[in-house]
Amino acid sequence: MSNESTITLRADWGTTRLGSQPIPVHCGRLAYDLDLGEWECAWCDDRVHVRDVPGWPHRNPGPGEVR
Numbered sequence: 001m002s003n004e005s006t007i008t009l010r011a012d013w014g015t016t017r018l019g020s021q022p023i024p025v026h027c028g029r030l031a032y033d034l035d036l037g038e039w040e041c042a043w044c045d046d047r048v049h050v051r052d053v054p055g056w057p058h059r060n061p062g063p064g065e066v067r
Helices: none
Strands: 014-018 021-026 029-035 038-041 047-049
Antiparallel strands (some): 021 029, 038 047
8 A cells, every 4th residue: 555645755866056946966967857846867867756856945854854
């Protein structure tokens, strides 16, 4: 049985800023904004939603995270 409210953080993703805008980073490269919070790595095509990116500024901290 799955719990849809559980957030799984993707430790292989990070966040940087381009000016004042936060941008997800993967494989050392900026990701492409696909749509509705979905991003794709420019290098390996891995996809993630910002709710799963550690350090994303508009996401509530997960268990054990400090903001």
